Amino acid sequence: MNDSLKPKSSNKYKFDIKRPTTFYGLPSVVKFCKKCTYSNQKPISEKEFEHKVATKKTVLGFNHQGICSACIIAEKKKNMIDWKKRYTELKKLCDKYRSRNGSYDCIVPGSGGKDSFVQAYRLKYEFGMNPLTITWAPHIYTDWGWKNLQSWIHSGFDNYLFTPNGKIHRLLTRLAMDNIFHPFQPFIMGQNHFPIKFAAKLKNIKLIFYGDPNVEYGNPDSFNSSSKPQHYFSYKKKENDLKISGLNVKELKKKYNLNSGDLEPYLPISHNELNKSKIDVKYLGYYLNWHPQSCYYFASEKGNFTTSPQRNAGTYQKYTGIDDKVDDFHYYTTFIKFGIGRTSYDAAIDIRNGEITRSEGVNLVKKFDGEYPVRFQSEVFKYLSIDSLVFKKLRKKFKYPDFNFEYFQNLTNKFRSPHIWYYDLNKRNWILRNKII
Ligand SMILES: [Zn+2]
Numbered sequence: 140m141n142d143s144l145k146p147k148s149s150n151k152y153k154f155d156i157k158r159p160t161t162f163y164g165l166p167s168v169v170k171f172c173k174k175c176t177y178s179n180q181k182p183i184s185e186k187e188f189e190h191k192v193a194t195k196k197t198v199l200g201f202n203h204q205g206i207c208s209a210c211i212i213a214e215k216k217k218n219m220i221d222w223k224k225r226y227t228e229l230k231k232l233c234d235k236y237r238s239r240n241g242s243y244d245c246i247v248p249g250s251g252g253k254d255s256f257v258q259a260y261r262l263k264y265e266f267g268m269n270p271l272t273i274t275w276a277p278h279i280y281t282d283w284g285w286k287n288l289q290s291w292i293h294s295g296f297d298n299y300l301f302t303p304n305g306k307i308h309r310l311l312t313r314l315a316m317d318n319i320f321h322p323f324q325p326f327i328m329g330q331n332h333f334p335i336k337f338a339a340k341l342k343n344i345k346l347i348f349y350g351d352p353n354v355e356y357g358n359p360d361s362f363n364s365s366s367k368p369q370h371y372f373s374y375k376k377k378e379n380d381l382k383i384s385g386l387n388v389k390e391l392k393k394k395y396n397l398n399s400g401d402l403e404p405y406l407p408i409s410h411n412e413l414n415k416s417k418i419d420v421k422y423l424g425y426y427l428n429w430h431p432q433s434c435y436y437f438a439s440e441k442g443n444f445t446t447s448p449q450r451n452a453g454t455y456q457k458y459t460g461i462d463d464k465v466d467d468f469h470y471y472t473t474f475i476k477f478g479i480g481r482t483s484y485d486a487a488i489d490i491r492n493g494e495i496t497r498s499e500g501v502n503l504v505k506k507f508d509g510e511y512p513v514r515f516q517s518e519v520f521k522y523l524s525i526d527s528l529v530f531k532k533l534r535k536k537f538k539y540p541d542f543n544f545e546y547f548q549n550l551t552n553k554f555r556s557p558h559i560w561y562y563d564l565n566k567r568n569w570i571l572r573n574k575i576i
Contacts, residue, residue: 145562146552152562154312159516159572162556163476164195167557169573172207176489176500176575179207180477180559186371187328188292188381188407192319213491222428228365229426233266236346243271243297245346248283248334250274250462251291251298254350254431256438258423259296262348271344273337277329277463278312279515279522283447292303294442299337303329306529311384312465313523313542314395318385318478320554322523323469328405335372336408339416351424365425373413374406381406432494433440452512453481455503465519466510467512475551478559478571480508501575520547545547 146152151160161167163182170179182196200208238244247262247270249255255272262268272291278283292298311325338344349367374381379389383405391397408416423429435458439445447457452467453474460466467481474480486500495503525533525540534540555569563570 145567146555151557152555152560154561154563154570154572156557156561159557159561161558162554165477165556165558166198167558169478170201171204171573171575172201172210172487173205174210174497175207175490176497176504177209177487178477178479178573178575181207181479182477185522187324187331188374188383188463190319190321190324191382191385209487216428220428225426229423230266232346232365232421232426232431233268234261237267238269241269243341243452244269244345245348246271246273246334246338246344247348248273248275248330249291249350250277251288251444252284252460252462253434253438253444253458254429256287256291256294256442256444257434258348258350259291260294260437260441261427262423263295270296270348272281272296272298273334273510274298275326276300277465278308278326279464279518281447281462281464287444287462290443290445301333301337301404303404304401307397309522310373310395310530310533311405312524313525314384314386314391316472316523316542316550318552320409320472321385322465322472323471324385325405326463326465328383328407331372332407333344333404335413335418335420336404338418339408339412342416343420345416345422347418348423349420350422351429352422365421367420367422369410369413369420373408373410375410378406394536430492431488432492449514450507451481452514453510454485454507455482456485457487459485464515466520468519469507469516471512472554476511476554476556478573480504480510482506482508504575516544520544 150156158167161196165180172178177199179198179201181199182200185194185197201209202208217243236244245262245268247255247259249272251274259270260274262270274288288298288300308325312322315324316322334347334429338347340507352364352367378399379387379392381388383391383402386394388402388406391402392399435444435446447461451459451461470481470484473484482504486495486503489495490497490500520542523542527534530540536560539546559572560569561572
């Protein structure tokens, strides 16, 4: 790292500072879960359409023994749920919606990754449903991600691949990177909101299955509910007050010359439209005991699912979230903002599922967490650049239209919370104030 990449106001980032400033409303004292690799800095799912840079994060809860709510819930799932009963509930639900003539009776949103593969496959071949699979395309497909989508389709499914307008998607992704350091946000919004709006347009499909309830990752409110809470995917406000990429829709339209149609695929369904449509949004993970590694074996055996040829940047894993070249940067930004990189996420899930021990997880975190994602850097930077060929006049609205390493480093430093990082003047490098042990 060269000297120009030092913090601009280095006082905030001194090692011996007593009470470092805290960004994003995060807890000022960092604590790690005694059972997994999550810390109390981990935000739990929020309504992305209300997210701006000043939004105070709601974070993962911990009990008085220092155990995070994701681990507590995982334990309850092992011991307290009557899975046979829930399986019967799922059968009943399917009986209610199943079509008699093979026409679509449910939607399974997914990428063709291991989880969506298992969801669609079991619904079709075990519960006799007729799913339409819907994919919100990644920013930039990896070769193996594209192959997995094809394998999914060829294992017996109709698939609707929706690819948002590339120019607008690039613009929103760049703005999300600049404004909230969250390049995946427009993708996440589309992935969450589009299938529901699409079902409402089709009119005759009333059932949508998502996979895991967020509860797995520490979101407590849906633990005992089979339905996805409506406030996560519908809104009562005016469209212009919703947010994408940290900006109000009104502002986006005015400043970047966009219209409602351009932003429509990203925005949640209105409350009225949702109620009229009578769509039921369910979590399959409520009914079936979800186990990521078994999903991997299942999808490989039944559908030719393949892993990435190399481990994902920032982690030891190669079978989760492997279809999008931008994903590496998503996890790099969480590492900068919250001190939680991709290994911390992957290891926490593997520990809870009994795949690895906590100490193995901690060693993996030390080895891989926060690794800078070199492999797709040039492609991703090109994607994030506001080039003159595609964007023409819009280029003038950006002080730094060309996205390069130095610009990214400056952004990185802008979003580092001083309570998580300090700058070591001797090593001329950024160091985490609190490391997992
Ligand atoms: Zn935990």
